[in-house]
Amino acid sequence: MLIKGPASVELSEKVAEITGEYTVQVKTKVFPDGEIYVKLDGDVKGEECNLIQTTYPNRHLLELYMIQDALKENGAESIDIVVPYYSYARQDQLFEKGEALSARAFAKRLEIEANKFYSIDLHSEKIVDFFRIDAENLSAMPILARHSETKDPDFLISPDEGGIERIKKAAREIDLEWDYLVKKRLDAETVKIKPKNIDVEGKSVVILDDIISTGGTMTEAAKQLKKEGAEEVHAGCTHGLFAENALDRLEKVCDSVFCTDTIEQERSEVSVAPLIAENL
Numbered sequence: 001m002l003i004k005g006p007a008s009v010e011l012s013e014k015v016a017e018i019t020g021e022y023t024v025q026v027k028t029k030v031f032p033d034g035e036i037y038v039k040l041d042g043d044v045k046g047e048e049c050n051l052i053q054t055t056y057p058n059r060h061l062l063e064l065y066m067i068q069d070a071l072k073e074n075g076a077e078s079i080d081i082v083v084p085y086y087s088y089a090r091q092d093q094l095f096e097k098g099e100a101l102s103a104r105a106f107a108k109r110l111e112i113e114a115n116k117f118y119s120i121d122l123h124s125e126k127i128v129d130f131f132r133i134d135a136e137n138l139s140a141m142p143i144l145a146r147h148s149e150t151k152d153p154d155f156l157i158s159p160d161e162g163g164i165e166r167i168k169k170a171a172r173e174i175d176l177e178w179d180y181l182v183k184k185r186l187d188a189e190t191v192k193i194k195p196k197n198i199d200v201e202g203k204s205v206v207i208l209d210d211i212i213s214t215g216g217t218m219t220e221a222a223k224q225l226k227k228e229g230a231e232e233v234h235a236g237c238t239h240g241l242f243a244e245n246a247l248d249r250l251e252k253v254c255d256s257v258f259c260t261d262t263i264e265q266e267r268s269e270v271s272v273a274p275l276i277a278e279n280l
């Protein structure tokens with residue numbers, strides 16, 4: 001049985017079309033004081049349940065806890081949770097005394113009423129180790145790479161060194177050259193970002209990242225590639241958070257901006273449904 005988390009209804013339906021699972025809706029509402037109400041719209045007693053619910057914005061994380069609790073209370077046989085975008089993953093280590101390790105804090109809560117956890121392009125691989133239940137990190141990079149082909153790129157590029165493994169995986173999928181950007185400090189005020197090995201003059205490139213949040217990383221990367229002479233720069237990511245005016249900023253410099261439906265929105269040009277279905 002597939003439980004359609006309110007944050008991932010369309011994605012859940014696409015998955016169910018592939019897996020043939022029976023789906024159950026979740027009714028939800030927000031009270032005037034901001035508190036949330038959640039109700040399963042079906043009988044889950046004795047069922048093996050797959051629940052898909054992304055956790056952005058914050059409200060959806062609370063819904064996830066509540067749905068897990070309702071599934072347990074209503075006699076679900078097992079609960080596998082698919083969290084397409086696992087929020088708070090960027091605080092995956094402690095920098096200062098007294099900080100909360102948020103990626104671990106939420107893992108501890110989620111695993112209480114779950115048998116298995118799946119996510120996609122977790123910001124860091126080590127997050128799976130925060131779970132004491134079976135946890136799996138799936139990669140949307142092959143899907144994004146195939147979609148990137150529609151932009152006819154000469155290269156795939158990671159905006160930073162942290163994305164090297166991701167970009168390698170994407171490039172392998174479509175047999176294309178890849179590179180990453182390196183930041184070079186010229187003086188106290190100026191940094192220059194350049195591709196390490198390739199010349200982008202007159203070329204078309206797709207920059208791929210796991211997350212676009214404020215768009216700062218991607219905008220800077222795209223600006224620099226254009227300065228280096230790139231003809232076209234396209235920006236793609238798995239998780240399109242597009243906080244505040246990120247899209248406006250990106251559109252000023254990029255030829256196109258796209259993401260998957262781990263967070264469902266207008267820029268979700270490509271679906272992770274086949275990836276989830278295959279793994280469930």
Ligand code: R5P
Binds near residue numbers: 159209211213
């Ligand atoms: C950083 O390590 C991540 O991979 C992304 O590059 C980053 O989270 C993007 O954030 P923003 O869009 O705010 O620059």
